[in-house]
Amino acid sequence: MNNNFETVIGLEVHAELNTKTKIFCSCENRFGAEVNSLCCPVCMGYPGTLPVLNQQVVESAVKMGHALNCTINGVTKQDRKNYFYPDLPKAYQISQFDVPLCENGYLDILVGDETKRIGVTRIHIEEDAGKLIHDDSFDGTLCDYNRCGVPLIEIVSEPDLRSAEEAKAYLETITTILLYLGISDAKMQEGSVRCDVNVSVRPHGATEFGTRCEMKNVNSFGAVYRAILYEAERQMEVIAAGGTIRQETRRWDDAKNKSILMRSKEDAQDYRYFPDPDLLTFIVSDEKISALKASLPELPTEKTLRYVKDYNMQKVDAQLLSVSKARADFFDSAVELGGCEPKTVANWLLGDIARILNDRRIELSDTALTPQHLVEMIQMIDKGTISNTAAKTVLEEMMATDKAPQQIVEEKGLAQINDSSALVAIVEKVLADNPKAVEDYKSGKTNVAGFLVGQCMKASRGQGNPATLRDMVLAAIEKL
Amino acid sequence: MEIDVKHIAKLAKLDIPEAELGKMEKELSSIVAMVEKLPELTSKESLLDPQNTMQLRPDEVKPSFPREEMLKNVPETAAGCLMVPKVVE
């Protein structure tokens, strides 16, 4: 990477909304249905049909506008964007041109230890296009129009991003917010979030932007990162070799890790936008706009910063908690119940619980675990009723059944043994079985004590009090 | 006003014989000249019409059309899809 240059990035993010119906007709909005089974004359663009705008699309978009601190244009309209391609049966896409529903916002993102504010130029509503199937076993290209008319919001950022890391953080924050608001499935791998990336480079300290190239088809967080690194490098090489960057649209090929020229500026599309005569001006009332604002949940970046501030948490842990709304909500409920350290709750959620969920590829909501039970379990550890080791068994059981930890401890006989007389036999057996470790300890390798205590814990099936056992092990070795 | 008939024809995917370009340009120019006499729109707000707004639709699913119905007008179909001449992206 050439250090004399800085990279300037802007992102256009398209997110499919998870409304029940399409944007302009009452066909179901669903992914994965049989080809052309969710179509009607409106979404297939038959002549003489009239689009009718879905109210929920407007509300979802306004919510996103609030989440990104935008001005909401309560009086707005829709425009036709004309282009010829068989994924678009009307030969125009209904979008918004000069009066987007939301504009002039911003998003605060966390990059390392920094908080950075990224401008959001606009958010507008539009319809998705259909899907083309290119298959050599057919003489032509096949068109599946189920996706035609699926509602989209397009979120356009200012060219405020300065590195691939920042772009990735921005995109991740956007998708997390979509999930927090519950307005999109936000699955990049299913194409419900797609991204165009604008990249330019300029010498450090320059005030003018360089000529930018737009990359299409950048469809995962990783691809966004790689595409930006590649494109910035390509542009710097062109400039270093004495060339100039031409404004062009390029296609990102993630498998080959390179971008390919699609069209240069001379061939730039002329979309001939004009107001759609089939759709009138529409109004979102001030009351509605305020009510939607009031309905917003606490958003991920605010949550992260609150956890760091109120609970003295590491930023990386706070972010891991708030990146999943389900996990953050669980954490908040547990902390609200009180009676234990928030950090301990976080450690369980990000440690053993996350590992079990990950191993089994399930979500927190797929388990029987409740905030109440987790808090009770932590209290039992704090009081010395159970050991940390026994708690892991209790946790597994709490995730599988809806039994309270108290009941599980009783049923499985997991209560911690603090009484040393009950542990004497265990300590003696472990020392007798591990003469080498005892020898090592005596010759000064005192850290084998941990191993011996571990063996005792194991032998007590997790019920021994580790502190008591440690004292006993050390005392017993001294006597040998 | 100069009209680039070739460019407009390209955007509209129309084949216009070379010989007709001159005639077309003349005709289009007179149409544009007429439209230009319309009262000037002063701002983008003027394209909005808050006095005449539309009702939005509740988000309720209604059955889609049967696929066979939808594909009846389609010149060529295959595997439940419309088939068009091969396009490359």
Ligand SMILES: [Zn+2]
């Ligand atoms: Zn439809």
